[in-house]
Amino acid sequence: MKKIYLLFFLCSFVGFGQNTNALSLEASILRGNALPHTEDMYHLVNGHPQGLMLSLVNRTDGSKEWHQAYNFPDYGAYFLYQDFNSQPLGQNYAVGALYNFYFWNRHLQLKLSQGIAFTTNPYDKVENSKNKAFGSKFMGNTNIGLAYDNQNLFKNIGFHAGILFTHYSNGRMKSPNSGINTYVLNLGLNYNFSEDFVRKPDTTTVAKSYKEPIxxxxxxxxxxxxxxxxxxxxxxxxxxxxxxxxxxxxxxxxxxxxxxxxxxxxxxxxxxxxxxxxxxxxxxxxxxxxxxxxxxxxxxxxxxxxxxxxxxxxxxxxxxxxxxxxxxxxxxxxxxxxxxxxxxxxxxxxxxxxxxxxxxxx
CATH class of the missing domain: 2.40.160 (Porin)
Structure with missing residues (x-):
C-alpha cells in the first residue's frame, strides 16, 4: 500500500516542460472511518478505510461566462481507490467526473464528484454472505470534500488538506444494497503543468437579469x-x-x-x-x-x-x-x-x- 502511495505522488510531479496549458494533477492519501447506518453494517467496519485519490483537472481561465460566475472552478476526472480494511468489504475502485469550487481567496475548496465504482468482493451467498453493503460488482460513487488549498506553495507545487465524504451504492439495482459511507482525512499535493497560466476575466460582459417566469x-x-x-x-x-x-x-x-x-x-x-x-x-x-x-x-x-x-x-x-x-x-x-x-x-x-x-x- 505504501508503495502505491509513493508511485502516485511521484506521478504528480512529472512535468511536461514549460507550457501554457491549464491542466493540474492532484494526488491525495486518504484515511478515516466508515459510518454504519444499518444494524447489519457494524460487524463490517472493524478497520479504518484508507486509500488514494488522483485527479486530473482543467483550471478555468475566464474565457467563458460561467468561469467567472463561479469564481473560476476546476473540472475534470478522478480515480479513487479505497481499502476498507475489512475482508468482507474488500477494496473499491472508482472513476468519474468532478468539479472543484473555490472560496476564501481560493484557499477553501469544495469538491463535488460522481462516478462509477467497482468492488473486488461483492455479496455472494456462499463465498461472502456477510457483505450486505454491495450486492453487485458495479455501483455508483459520490464524493463531497472540503479542504484548505494552496495551489502555489512552491513554484508549480501546491498542497491541500481537509475531509472527504464518500458514498457507494448500486441504487438497489441488485440486493443486498445497504451501501457504505465513509469520512476520511484528505492530505495531498498538486502539480500545475504550467507556471504561465493566467486567468483573464472578461470585463466586457454586460450585466443582465437571469430571472425568468415560471x-x-x-x-x-x-x-x-x-x-x-x-x-x-x-x-x-x-x-x-x-x-x-x-x-x-x-x-x-x-x-x-x-x-x-x-x-x-x-x-x-x-x-x-x-x-x-x-x-x-x-x-x-x-x-x-x-x-x-x-x-x-x-x-x-x-x-x-x-x-x-x-x-x-x-x-x-x-x-x-x-x-x-x-x-x-x-x-x-x-x-x-x-x-x-x-x-x-x-x-x-x-x-x-x-x-x-x-x-x-x-
Missing part, C-alpha cells in the same frame, strides 16, 4: 431495481414527474412538483410480504403505486446543473419505506427545452433507485 417540466425517469429480498429479481421502474420551476438568478432555480412512482419490484415485494408475514395483514392486492410531492433546488452551472429534491409520499398504501424521500444528481441540457439526467433516489441513507431521466421544459 416554467413547467415533464420528466420520465427509469431503470431497473430489486426489492430488499435477495434474488427476488430485477424489474423496471417508471417515475413520471411534473413540476414547475422558477429561476431566481444566475445560479439558482426552485422547483415544486408531483410525481407518480410505478416500481414493479415493490409489487413483487408485496406478494412476498403477504405470504411470508401473514400476521401483518398485508393483502396481495395492495396497490404498489406511490404519489409524491416534492420541493427542489437546481444549481445552474452551464449546460450542466446539479439537482437536489426532497419529497413526501402523499399516497403510499404499502408503507415499508419511510414517507420522506430525497434525490440528488446531475442534469444536462441538450437544448433550452430538452434535458437528460442521472439521479439517485434514496430514503435517507438507503438507496432505492439509480434513475436515468429524459425531460422537456415548456
Amino acid at each position: 416554467h413547467y417540466n415533464f420528466v420520465l425517469r427509469t431503470g431497473i431495481n430489486e426489492n430488499p429480498i435477495i434474488n427476488s429479481g430485477q424489474f423496471p421502474f417508471y417515475h413520471i414527474g411534473f413540476y414547475a420551476d422558477k429561476r431566481l438568478n444566475r445560479k439558482s432555480a426552485l422547483q415544486l412538483g408531483a410525481e407518480l412512482f410505478l416500481t414493479k419490484s415493490i409489487q413483487e415485494y408485496i406478494k412476498y410480504y403477504s405470504v411470508a408475514y401473514p400476521e401483518e395483514n398485508i393483502s396481495v392486492n395492495t396497490d404498489y403505486k406511490r404519489i409524491g410531492i416534492f420541493v427542489g433546488h437546481e444549481l445552474l452551472i452551464n449546460r450542466i446543473s446539479l439537482e437536489a429534491q426532497v419529497g413526501y409520499y402523499a399516497y403510499q398504501p404499502f408503507k415499508k419505506d419511510i414517507p420522506i424521500y430525497d434525490r440528488v444528481g446531475i442534469k444536462y441540457y441538450f437544448t433550452d427545452k430538452l434535458f437528460g439526467g442521472f439521479t439517485i433516489k434514496t430514503h435517507l441513507f438507503l438507496a432505492e433507485a439509480l434513475e436515468f431521466g429524459l425531460g422537456y421544459r415548456l
Whole structure:
C-alpha cells in the first residue's frame, strides 16, 4: 500500500516542460472511518478505510461566462481507490467526473464528484454472505470534500488538506444494497503543468437579469431495481414527474412538483410480504403505486446543473419505506427545452433507485 502511495505522488510531479496549458494533477492519501447506518453494517467496519485519490483537472481561465460566475472552478476526472480494511468489504475502485469550487481567496475548496465504482468482493451467498453493503460488482460513487488549498506553495507545487465524504451504492439495482459511507482525512499535493497560466476575466460582459417566469417540466425517469429480498429479481421502474420551476438568478432555480412512482419490484415485494408475514395483514392486492410531492433546488452551472429534491409520499398504501424521500444528481441540457439526467433516489441513507431521466421544459 505504501508503495502505491509513493508511485502516485511521484506521478504528480512529472512535468511536461514549460507550457501554457491549464491542466493540474492532484494526488491525495486518504484515511478515516466508515459510518454504519444499518444494524447489519457494524460487524463490517472493524478497520479504518484508507486509500488514494488522483485527479486530473482543467483550471478555468475566464474565457467563458460561467468561469467567472463561479469564481473560476476546476473540472475534470478522478480515480479513487479505497481499502476498507475489512475482508468482507474488500477494496473499491472508482472513476468519474468532478468539479472543484473555490472560496476564501481560493484557499477553501469544495469538491463535488460522481462516478462509477467497482468492488473486488461483492455479496455472494456462499463465498461472502456477510457483505450486505454491495450486492453487485458495479455501483455508483459520490464524493463531497472540503479542504484548505494552496495551489502555489512552491513554484508549480501546491498542497491541500481537509475531509472527504464518500458514498457507494448500486441504487438497489441488485440486493443486498445497504451501501457504505465513509469520512476520511484528505492530505495531498498538486502539480500545475504550467507556471504561465493566467486567468483573464472578461470585463466586457454586460450585466443582465437571469430571472425568468415560471416554467413547467415533464420528466420520465427509469431503470431497473430489486426489492430488499435477495434474488427476488430485477424489474423496471417508471417515475413520471411534473413540476414547475422558477429561476431566481444566475445560479439558482426552485422547483415544486408531483410525481407518480410505478416500481414493479415493490409489487413483487408485496406478494412476498403477504405470504411470508401473514400476521401483518398485508393483502396481495395492495396497490404498489406511490404519489409524491416534492420541493427542489437546481444549481445552474452551464449546460450542466446539479439537482437536489426532497419529497413526501402523499399516497403510499404499502408503507415499508419511510414517507420522506430525497434525490440528488446531475442534469444536462441538450437544448433550452430538452434535458437528460442521472439521479439517485434514496430514503435517507438507503438507496432505492439509480434513475436515468429524459425531460422537456415548456
